[in-house]
Amino acid sequence: MVPLNWYMLLSAVVFTIGVTGFLMRRNIIIMLMSIELMLNGVNINLVALSHYLQDMRGQILTFFVISVAAAEAAIGLAIIIALFRNKATAHVDEVQEMKG
Amino acid sequence: MKLYLLIPFLPLAAFVINILFGRTLIRDKAHWVSCPTIIGSLVVSVITLIDVINGKIINEDLYTWVVSEKFIVSIGFLIDQLTAVMLIVVTGVGSLIFIYSIGYMHGDKGYYRYFAYLSLFVFFMLMLVMGNNFLVLYLGWEGVGLCSYFLIGFWFEKKSASDAGKKAFITCRFGDFGFALGVILIFLTFGTLHYVPVFDEVKGVAGQTINILGWEVDLITLIALLLFAGAVGKSAQIPLHVWLPDAMEGPTPVSALIHAATMVTAGVFMVARCNPIFNLSEVAMLTVAVIGAVTSLFAATIAIFQNDIKRIIAYSTISHLGMMFAACGVGAYAAGIFHLYTHGFFKALLFLAAGSVIHAAHHNDIQRMGGLKKYQPITYITMLIAALSAGGIPGLAGFFSKDEIIWSTFASGSPVGTLVWILMIAIAFFTPFYSFRMIFLTFHGKFRGTHEEEHHLHESPPVMTIPLMLLAAGALGAGWVGIPTILGGGAHIAHFLEPVLGHPELHGTHAQEFGVMGLSTTIALSGIVIAAILYLIKTYLPLRLAQGFSGIYRVVFNKYYVDELYNLTIVKPGLWIADSFIERFTDAKIIEGIVNGVPRSIGRFAGILRKVQTGITQHYAIIMAAGVFILIVLILW
Numbered sequence: 199m200v201p202l203n204w205y206m207l208l209s210a211v212v213f214t215i216g217v218t219g220f221l222m223r224r225n226i227i228i229m230l231m232s233i234e235l236m237l238n239g240v241n242i243n244l245v246a247l248s249h250y251l252q253d254m255r256g257q258i259l260t261f262f263v264i265s266v267a268a269a270e271a272a273i274g275l276a277i278i279i280a281l282f283r284n285k286a287t288a289h290v291d292e293v294q295e296m297k298g
Numbered sequence: 299m300k301l302y303l304l305i306p307f308l309p310l311a312a313f314v315i316n317i318l319f320g321r322t323l324i325r326d327k328a329h330w331v332s333c334p335t336i337i338g339s340l341v342v343s344v345i346t347l348i349d350v351i352n353g354k355i356i357n358e359d360l361y362t363w364v365v366s367e368k369f370i371v372s373i374g375f376l377i378d379q380l381t382a383v384m385l386i387v388v389t390g391v392g393s394l395i396f397i398y399s400i401g402y403m404h405g406d407k408g409y410y411r412y413f414a415y416l417s418l419f420v421f422f423m424l425m426l427v428m429g430n431n432f433l434v435l436y437l438g439w440e441g442v443g444l445c446s447y448f449l450i451g452f453w454f455e456k457k458s459a460s461d462a463g464k465k466a467f468i469t470c471r472f473g474d475f476g477f478a479l480g481v482i483l484i485f486l487t488f489g490t491l492h493y494v495p496v497f498d499e500v501k502g503v504a505g506q507t508i509n510i511l512g513w514e515v516d517l518i519t520l521i522a523l524l525l526f527a528g529a530v531g532k533s534a535q536i537p538l539h540v541w542l543p544d545a546m547e548g549p550t551p552v553s554a555l556i557h558a559a560t561m562v563t564a565g566v567f568m569v570a571r572c573n574p575i576f577n578l579s580e581v582a583m584l585t586v587a588v589i590g591a592v593t594s595l596f597a598a599t600i601a602i603f604q605n606d607i608k609r610i611i612a613y614s615t616i617s618h619l620g621m622m623f624a625a626c627g628v629g630a631y632a633a634g635i636f637h638l639y640t641h642g643f644f645k646a647l648l649f650l651a652a653g654s655v656i657h658a659a660h661h662n663d664i665q666r667m668g669g670l671k672k673y674q675p676i677t678y679i680t681m682l683i684a685a686l687s688a689g690g691i692p693g694l695a696g697f698f699s700k701d702e703i704i705w706s707t708f709a710s711g712s713p714v715g716t717l718v719w720i721l722m723i724a725i726a727f728f729t730p731f732y733s734f735r736m737i738f739l740t741f742h743g744k745f746r747g748t749h750e751e752e753h754h755l756h757e758s759p760p761v762m763t764i765p766l767m768l769l770a771a772g773a774l775g776a777g778w779v780g781i782p783t784i785l786g787g788g789a790h791i792a793h794f795l796e797p798v799l800g801h802p803e804l805h806g807t808h809a810q811e812f813g814v815m816g817l818s819t820t821i822a823l824s825g826i827v828i829a830a831i832l833y834l835i836k837t838y839l840p841l842r843l844a845q846g847f848s849g850i851y852r853v854v855f856n857k858y859y860v861d862e863l864y865n866l867t868i869v870k871p872g873l874w875i876a877d878s879f880i881e882r883f884t885d886a887k888i889i890e891g892i893v894n895g896v897p898r899s900i901g902r903f904a905g906i907l908r909k910v911q912t913g914i915t916q917h918y919a920i921i922m923a924a925g926v927f928i929l930i931v932l933i934l935w
Contacts, residue, residue: 221919229915290915297913 205246213239226288230274237267302377304342306424308335312417320410328410329400332417336396340389350382357430371491376430380798383635384427384567387642391559392420394765398650399551401762419445423560427567431491432481442561443470450548462544469541473531480524497574504578522575522582529565533619536593540861542616546608550653553608558615558649559642566622566638570631573799587627587714591721594620598728603855606662607652610736615645621703628715630706631799632792636780637699643772644687644696650766651681654758655740664739671741673755676763678741680770685737687773689730690822695777704818705811709804726818730825738833784808
């Protein structure tokens, strides 16, 4: 049986990859994927601890995270398509409309 | 339903309808709204008068207007003998002037506005005379002042008209300030503003003094003088008389209604209404009598030398108002109100007839008129009746009221009364003199204008001449209600007003009364005769006299330089302060400093903050991550 530490380690690694990717990549699709990675890192953590503590609430919360992630991915992709149609780019450095 | 409420609120309804729908819907049919309503008011006023004659006095509160701890004021109405007389003057003369206006203002582009303001004026004037407390009086008082401003400046495209409106409003403000202080002092003294309790309790505070800046001042005298200050402004007495002649810039029917028959008499009405207060202060009575008499003579002398037909009548109005105050000042309030009532008819008639002349001649200068008798016979005859009535020729309305005043001043027995009486006798000469100078120069002799102007001369339409004829009937017969007892009359109006105004103490025999009457009549007739000699027979004489007494002539012709004096002492310094201090410092530095400074500093702060918003998505992401990191550190510490 795999001990809890390993799951925690895996979760931390996946989450860190997500954070690093979100901060360092410029392609907006990669950034969206990084967000998914962060969410899944959290999911691993939740499920592992849920099993370890014998408490189902962690797994219930995981389902919520998955469904929210699905919705977020749908909207995020829609925004990306709209952006691409207007700017013909998926590179966030080239989009600075928010500059005050 | 209280029937008397229709009297003020019918004109108010006319105002609301005309001002809301006048420009788009009603336009040149505005008189169909205003005229029926004021005639309705007149009908109800007559019914009310009959009720009052039958002894039905109304004094009731209808609505609580202001409640602030002990300061409780209601909108209420007091309809007694004095109010009933005023109602007849306001609505009766008002109705005729409204009808006359249809002809006079025909085709003016502000036609609906004219009738709207006129209706609003009548509403405020009626509130002024019908109120049962000082605050309703004050409401009407300020309201009529406002409407006067609107109507003097009615042709506001003309600079002189809009200036005259401002002058009237600002000059009256000096007096109204005193009036407001008087009303406040009444409340502080009596704890109420209703007439009846104030007048009941006023005897109790007689002799009390009040400390003002270290001076012990008699309370009643102070209240009376402050109230009288308001009357001085509104009724154009010295030293605040300067606005009334300039007010002639307004349309002539306005001059007839506001600046002859009603608004300017509000001061006299107020003094008469407050007679229990005035009676208790000898100083105040003295002031009223002296200011009235001096103003009266002062204005009468100016009227002699004026060439503007409306200004002559304006100075004549000031002179007659002075007579009314003089009567009130010797305690003969009923005589003052009686003169107010007859004056309303003959003075409105003089104005409307002058309006009819101006309508034909298209200017106001009597030196460029003459011989209008044959073009305007109705105007001529009605104006002649008005002048005879104003001059105090026996049998006409003006005679009875004027004689009542002259007799009251003579018979009051005090030294002031005698002084005032001497001035009144002088005025009895001047009034017919200047009235007939005006008539002779306007209607007699040869026309002195250009040939083309003569071509335009014509009689006014019936809508104007019929009100003239009706007013002429008033100028003839309105005085018959007050024929003195020695001439076989009943002096009905004096008896009618006695419950409100009291009865003056008169000391004199019948022989003296006849003597005074005979004297004033002789003097009045001699005034007409001398005017006839100077302006009909020896027409070269006036010019020669003016050259002979050029110093006096110049001073009087320039209205004793009062306007110039005020210009130098009040207007110029006022403008200087406004210009160099208020505009350059208060406005530019303080007010604009605050108004512009606050948004400017907010803008500067925002300018710093906006630099955070780079628009680069990564920056936002890093800030978010840093925030999360800081939160984690803080929680796990």
